[in-house]
Amino acid sequence: MEGEPPQESGLIGTLAAGVAHEVRNPLNSVQINLSILEQELLELLPDRRDAHVFKVLRKIAGEIKRLDDFVSEFLRFARPPTLNLERLTVRPLITDLAAFIAPECSKKGVALDLDLRGPESALLDGFQLKQAILNLVLNALRATTTGGRVTVRTAGDEGCLVVAVVDDGEGMSPEVREKALTPFFTTREEGTGLGLPLVRRIAEQHGGSVEISSAAGEGTTVTMRFPAPPAGS
Ligand SMILES: Nc1ncnc2c1ncn2[C@@H]1O[C@H](COP(=O)(O)OP(=O)(O)OP(=O)(O)O)[C@@H](O)[C@H]1O
Ligand SMILES: [Mg+2]
Numbered sequence: 001m002e003g004e005p006p007q008e009s010g011l012i013g014t015l016a017a018g019v020a021h022e023v024r025n026p027l028n029s030v031q032i033n034l035s036i037l038e039q040e041l042l043e044l045l046p047d048r049r050d051a052h053v054f055k056v057l058r059k060i061a062g063e064i065k066r067l068d069d070f071v072s073e074f075l076r077f078a079r080p081p082t083l084n085l086e087r088l089t090v091r092p093l094i095t096d097l098a099a100f101i102a103p104e105c106s107k108k109g110v111a112l113d114l115d116l117r118g119p120e121s122a123l124l125d126g127f128q129l130k131q132a133i134l135n136l137v138l139n140a141l142r143a144t145t146t147g148g149r150v151t152v153r154t155a156g157d158e159g160c161l162v163v164a165v166v167d168d169g170e171g172m173s174p175e176v177r178e179k180a181l182t183p184f185f186t187t188r189e190e191g192t193g194l195g196l197p198l199v200r201r202i203a204e205q206h207g208g209s210v211e212i213s214s215a216a217g218e219g220t221t222v223t224m225r226f227p228a229p230p231a232g233s
Contacts (some may be wrong), residue, residue, distance in 0.1 A: 016078035020071045027071070031064050073192045077183065083125045083205050087231060090124075090154055090161060091116050097130050098152065101137055109146035112137070118156030122228035124206065129163070129226075132202040135195040136165035136222050142188065143169030143220060160208070161228035166221045172214040180212055199224065 038057050045051060098114055105112040133152060140150040144167050151166040172180060179185040181200050186193035196212075203210045203224045214220035 013078045020075045024071050027068055034061055073194050077194045085123045087121050088124045088126050089121050093126055097133055110144050111149045113151040115153040118154045119161050119228040122161040122226055128202045132199045135199050140165055140167035143167055161226045164221055164223040168219040171216045171218045171220055173216045177214050
């Protein structure tokens, strides 16, 4: 898309992965030592499980887990997977994914609809495509309240497979929309801001693109396009 920051190069990805590994090793050691500490304290204070010190330990453990999750996400982003392209039938791929995410949607009281048209098959990395759609549906779910609706739509357009995730949730202000594809931009306390950049990378690795259409209070549509030459070409 025009005006978007360039994608990270391989060198930056490698450096980032190196830094992330260096953070993760000491982090694991802190985690292990913390649980040893907790264990030993429990032995020293067997009747004081609700003592303040245990709350402090649990808080530290929670923060360590948050950091560790962040590093995992970051690593996933910093090491672009190689694309494994196959000619795949599109519908079963998406109905499988919908079955996987349906419980999460019904838990929130949000309807998940499928509207699947367009090319029967395309050259795709099925795992990556599922990752991209999953990220979009999770974003849509978070933006939607009970009674809302999320639709995964496929269509054909000029030799392309179009995959769109549409929600009728809170939408984005122009400022958020502008920055949404930038790595680490997030408006959520628990967010890493890598979901949409990952979606964009997956689409671009396939030779496709991603586009966001959104307005505050009017929901969001994220549209991915993948080249889908006819079978046998
Ligand atoms: N469907 C949507 N409706 C409204 N806002 C959205 C939607 N999808 C994304 N956004 C906005 O774009 C921001 C970036 O999204 P992105 O998926 O990259 O990161 P995130 O969801 O915050 O964190 P995570 O890394 O866990 O995905 C979000 O924080 C949110 O503000
Ligand atoms: Mg996200």
